[in-house]
Amino acid sequence: MQTFNIKIGGEAGQGLVSIGNILLRAITQEGWHLFAHQDYESRIRGGHNFFQIRLANKPVASWENEIDVLVALDETTIILGQGELRSSGVVIYDPGVLGEKAKELGNQPNYLGLPFGQIAEELGQPKIVANAAAAGAIWALLSDDLITLHQTLDVMFGSKGKKVVEGNQKVATAGFDKVREVMGSRSKPAKPERQGERLLLKGNDALPLGALSAGLKFMSAYPMTPATGVTEFIAEYGREVSAVMEQAEDEISAINMAIGASYTGVRAMTATSGGGFALMTEALSLAGSAEIPIVVINAMRPGPSTGLPTRTEQGDLSFAVAMSFGDFPRAVFAPGDPEEAFYLMGEAFNVAEEYQMPVVVLSDQHLADSYTTVPPFDLGRVKIKRGKVVSGAEAGPDYLRYAYTKDGISPRLYPGFGDGVVVSAGDEHDEKGHLIEDGETRQKMMEKRMTKQGLVEKRAMEPVLCGSEEPDATLIGFGSTKGAIAEAVRALNEGGCKVQGVHLPQVFPLPESLDAILQRPGRKFIVEGNYSGQLEALLASRFAVKPTGSIRRYDGRPINAQYILDRLRGGVCDG
Amino acid sequence: MAKNTAEFTVADQTAWCPGCGNFGIINALSQALEGLGLKKNQVLYVSGIGQAGKTPHYIHGNVLNTLHGRTLPTATGAKLANGDLHVIAVGGDGDGYAEGGNHFLHALRKNINITYLVHDNQVFGLTKGQASPRSDQGMVTGTTPQGVSLEAFNPLATAITLNGGFVARSYAGDRDHLARTIQAAIQHEGFALIDILQPCVTFNKINTYQFYRSRIYDLDQEEGYDRRNREAAWARSFEWGGRIPIGIFYQVDRPTLADTYGDLLKTPLVKQEYDKSVVAQLVDRFRIG
Numbered sequence: 048m049q050t051f052n053i054k055i056g057g058e059a060g061q062g063l064v065s066i067g068n069i070l071l072r073a074i075t076q077e078g079w080h081l082f083a084h085q086d087y088e089s090r091i092r093g094g095h096n097f098f099q100i101r102l103a104n105k106p107v108a109s110w111e112n113e114i115d116v117l118v119a120l121d122e123t124t125i126i127l128g129q130g131e132l133r134s135s136g137v138v139i140y141d142p143g144v145l146g147e148k149a150k151e152l153g154n155q156p157n158y159l160g161l162p163f164g165q166i167a168e169e170l171g172q173p174k175i176v177a178n179a180a181a182a183g184a185i186w187a188l189l190s191d192d193l194i195t196l197h198q199t200l201d202v203m204f205g206s207k208g209k210k211v212v213e214g215n216q217k218v219a220t221a222g223f224d225k226v227r228e229v230m231g232s233r234s235k236p237a238k239p240e241r242q243g244e245r246l247l248l249k250g251n252d253a254l255p256l257g258a259l260s261a262g263l264k265f266m267s268a269y270p271m272t273p274a275t276g277v278t279e280f281i282a283e284y285g286r287e288v289s290a291v292m293e294q295a296e297d298e299i300s301a302i303n304m305a306i307g308a309s310y311t312g313v314r315a316m317t318a319t320s321g322g323g324f325a326l327m328t329e330a331l332s333l334a335g336s337a338e339i340p341i342v343v344i345n346a347m348r349p350g351p352s353t354g355l356p357t358r359t360e361q362g363d364l365s366f367a368v369a370m371s372f373g374d375f376p377r378a379v380f381a382p383g384d385p386e387e388a389f390y391l392m393g394e395a396f397n398v399a400e401e402y403q404m405p406v407v408v409l410s411d412q413h414l415a416d417s418y419t420t421v422p423p424f425d426l427g428r429v430k431i432k433r434g435k436v437v438s439g440a441e442a443g444p445d446y447l448r449y450a451y452t453k454d455g456i457s458p459r460l461y462p463g464f465g466d467g468v469v470v471s472a473g474d475e476h477d478e479k480g481h482l483i484e485d486g487e488t489r490q491k492m493m494e495k496r497m498t499k500q501g502l503v504e505k506r507a508m509e510p511v512l513c514g515s516e517e518p519d520a521t522l523i524g525f526g527s528t529k530g531a532i533a534e535a536v537r538a539l540n541e542g543g544c545k546v547q548g549v550h551l552p553q554v555f556p557l558p559e560s561l562d563a564i565l566q567r568p569g570r571k572f573i574v575e576g577n578y579s580g581q582l583e584a585l586l587a588s589r590f591a592v593k594p595t596g597s598i599r600r601y602d603g604r605p606i607n608a609q610y611i612l613d614r615l616r617g618g619v620c621d622g
Numbered sequence: 623m624a625k626n627t628a629e630f631t632v633a634d635q636t637a638w639c640p641g642c643g644n645f646g647i648i649n650a651l652s653q654a655l656e657g658l659g660l661k662k663n664q665v666l667y668v669s670g671i672g673q674a675g676k677t678p679h680y681i682h683g684n685v686l687n688t689l690h691g692r693t694l695p696t697a698t699g700a701k702l703a704n705g706d707l708h709v710i711a712v713g714g715d716g717d718g719y720a721e722g723g724n725h726f727l728h729a730l731r732k733n734i735n736i737t738y739l740v741h742d743n744q745v746f747g748l749t750k751g752q753a754s755p756r757s758d759q760g761m762v763t764g765t766t767p768q769g770v771s772l773e774a775f776n777p778l779a780t781a782i783t784l785n786g787g788f789v790a791r792s793y794a795g796d797r798d799h800l801a802r803t804i805q806a807a808i809q810h811e812g813f814a815l816i817d818i819l820q821p822c823v824t825f826n827k828i829n830t831y832q833f834y835r836s837r838i839y840d841l842d843q844e845e846g847y848d849r850r851n852r853e854a855a856w857a858r859s860f861e862w863g864g865r866i867p868i869g870i871f872y873q874v875d876r877p878t879l880a881d882t883y884g885d886l887l888k889t890p891l892v893k894q895e896y897d898k899s900v901v902a903q904l905v906d907r908f909r910i911g
Contacts (some may be wrong), residue, residue, distance in 0.1 A: 072910060075910040075911065076910050076911055078911070242911065243911065244909050244910070244911040245909070245910060245911055246905075246908040246909055246910070247908060247910050248908055252908065256904070256905060256908070259901060259904065260901050260905065262896045264703065264891045264892075264894070265699065265702065265703050265891060267695075267699060284904055286883075286886055287900065287903075287904055288897070288900050288901050288904055289886065289891065289894045289897075290891075291702055291703075291883060291886065291887070291891060293698075293699075293702060293879075295695065295728075296724050296725065296727070296728035297724060299692065299695070299725075300692075300694075300695035300698075300724070300725055300728070301695075303688065303689070303692045303695035303696045303699065304695045304696065304698050304699035304702075305699055306688075306696055306699065307668065307686065307688075307695065307696035307697060307698065307699025307700035307701075307703070308699035308700060308702060308703035308891070309699075309703075310686050310696075310699075310700055311666075311700050311703040311704040311707070311890075311892050312703070312704070312892040313703045313704075313891050313892050315699070315703070329689055329692075330689065330692065333688060333689050333692075337686075337687070337688075420910075423905075423909060424905050426898060426901065426902055426905065431896065461704075461892060462663070462666055462684040462704070462707060463663055463664060463666075463684070463704060463706055463707050465663065466663055467663070468662055468663055468682065468683055468684045468685070469684045469685075470679070470684065470685040470687075471685065471686050471687065472679075472685065472686075472687035473687055473688060473689060474671070474687050476687075480685060480687075481679045482637075482676065482679055482687070
């Protein structure tokens with residue numbers, strides 16, 4: 048596989064996301080596979096941020112440390128990024144930004160100074176079009192012509208009128224020509240043999256798109272990084288498919304609104320991060336007791352407290368599984384990439400509705416903000432199963448919301464859909480839904496609800512395996528480490544080891560089949576993005592597991608294959 | 623009223639103290655709903671926690687019994703998802719003005735088309751008599767042995783300040799007045815608050831039936847009072863002491879939360895079918911190549 052890495056760095060507000068977005072589209076259109084991740088600070092202007100794109104001739108699932116093109120909109124990008132540059136790498140920088148520290152670096156042969164803003168201005172364009180100059184300059188290292196880049200600018204700026212499109216194209220051409228003038232026509236990264244239509248999505252697109260495809264009708268949320276993208280997506284696109292996004296005054300209100308909507312019979316969800324999730328826990332307990340389906344996306348960021356608000360971590364796993372006070376059934380999912388996230392939202396809503404319980408989907412900043420190219424989604428694979436729902440006629444006038452049944456699942460009637468009334472309660476209740484005090488009913492209701500937990504365990508999603516089928520060693524992870532583990536496994540196997548990667552898209556309840564994986568001979572390493580080893584503790588609470596080693600990261604940065612390989616240091620197999 | 627006598631029957635057995643103001647409220651509620659000719663399956667009560675929160679369990683209708691303080695967001699979600707339901711949120715003054723204070727402010731702003739009944743007994747009853755935001759200054763309770771030091775929260779002034787659509791006060795001891803006010807609140811298009819003065823016979827020895835009987839007067843009967851006049855309403859909302867006004871203080875028509883969604887909620891969300899072809903078009907927008 049051939050990969051090529053572009054890193055665009057600068058201050059917040061300088062337009063690096065705009066440059067990144069232009070390139071993502073053009074690279075996808077041109078046929079490459081890509082993985083792109085973002086690193087940003089908790090501020091609106093200034094600081095140091097980057098947007099990193101890895102493109103390849105085969106599907107890629109994670110990022111690499113080495114950089115082929117470093118695009119510097121500020122000095123810090125050069126100072127921090129020069130050590131990551133491959134020997135063949137190129138630095139394209141805006142000379143205006145170089146201070147004392149980086150001035151000498153600029154004299155090196157692989158450093159190319161391009162005054163992006165000046166290029167735009169000389170062509171009579173506003174300064175903001177400088178982004179197109181940078182995109183054009185990078186494009187010169189990817190392609191011999193501008194057709195695709197120009198098409199992309201047309202698609203992206205078409206709504207702003209012909210003049211804006213042409214202005215951007217002109218400036219992009221100038222950036223492109225300048226690089227070719229200095230660097231000549233270098234060899235270009237290899238393209239995939241087969242090229243077809245793909246979707247370009249980040250986790251924060253795939254999760255809400257998956258929710259809408261699964262029939263989401265109501266979302267309420269309070270903005271919180273890195274979950275806000277989900278909320279804004281539903282606000283922007285929801286109405287097209289008759290879905291509401293109502294912004295709440297706080298996270299407590301957000302989840303309670305969604306529960307109110309769900310009670311009436313629509314699919315409802317909310318999205319937040321750790322601190323907001325903490326505020327929602329009381330209502331999760333309500334949903335558990337009142338048996339009201341609800342889906343909550345928790346896009347994790349490093350805690351405790353406000354932590355590192357714009358960075359990534361997997362530190363809410365134990366919290367999400369524990370979820371709230373009291374015993375009630377629940378499920379927790381942890382998709383590993385945008386494609387899995389899309390389909391998994393369907394499963395999350397199905398579980399929530401079929402078992403009438405709260406479901407948490409764990410995302411994190413790395414999944415939320417990272418783009419990949421994926422094959423077009425197959426909506427035929429999205430099966431909407433709303434569980435036991437009865438019509439007004441079936442329910443009759445004496446409908447019992449919490450009727451005792453063998454499987455613990457009482458048929459739902461939507462209020463107003465029959466003569467019977469729907470009485471739901473968080474207070475302990477009888478079959479009708481009215482409040483009780485007696486111990487006997489309490490015990491029966493608790494057992495009814497908890498019966499559902501066993502059913503959810505039986506249908507728990509199977510681990511996603513990669514690599515060797517008869518491994519000497521196993522790497523186990525959940526959520527956004529999926530791609531990093533898969534790439535580490537591939538590298539190890541190519542090096543002669545027999546290693547298997549185990550990704551858990553569902554972390555609670557865990558699938559029974561995991562037992563055999565954990566009990567088989569061979570070394571086992573648990574890979575996770577937190578300090579205390581929350582996945583390890585979760586596995587140990589359910590299975591007898593003695594890991595050989597733990598690979599953890601808690602500096603707020605995402606795990607990639609190299610991070611795993613560096614920590615294994617050859618200790619994974621003897622071969 | 624006779625034609626619907628069975629529709630909103632009130633239960634014989636409750637967990638309330640004998641003489642509780644809640645009896646007056648539930649009877650007035652029943653009378654109001656009967657009077658409007660509603661069917662019990664069209665009405666959804668969303669209740670908080672406290673003695674007031676038990677009300678829906680003693681009268682016919684759909685019920686969503688939620689958490690302490692969370693009635694308003696839950697009711698908002700239910701109403702947005704199914705606008706055909708007549709949603710009535712029910713809670714106490716501790717529930718609504720303490721635990722749920724932030725939700726109260728924003729429900730007023732959002733102008734969600736629901737009715738909010740606050741059983742205002744100026745004390746935490748179910749936890750046995752602690753001070754609430756509505757307790758009068760000086761009131762001695764378990765948590766305020768030296769007497770309440772804070773000024774009482776003024777829900778009506780707050781609601782009028784936020785341009786709440788329908789702001790009223792009524793009294794548990796005047797069933798006809800309360801029933802009439804509830805009917806007007808349900809018929810109002812927008813958020814309708816009724817703060818209901820409710821004697822707590824066990825824990826509030828100050829704001830008793832006697833206390834209110836000698837002080838209350840009805841704004842609705844006052845000649846020349848214009849409930850569309852916000853300044854006048856605001857001034858009245860501070861009247862408390864020798865004379866205590868009840869009635870509709872303020873009423874204004876402004877777009878409800880559902881109206882802000884244009885045509886999207888004209889058919890309730892719960893009755894809108896999933897259309898795979900529309901979803902497919904949306905997914906296609908992310909297609910490149």
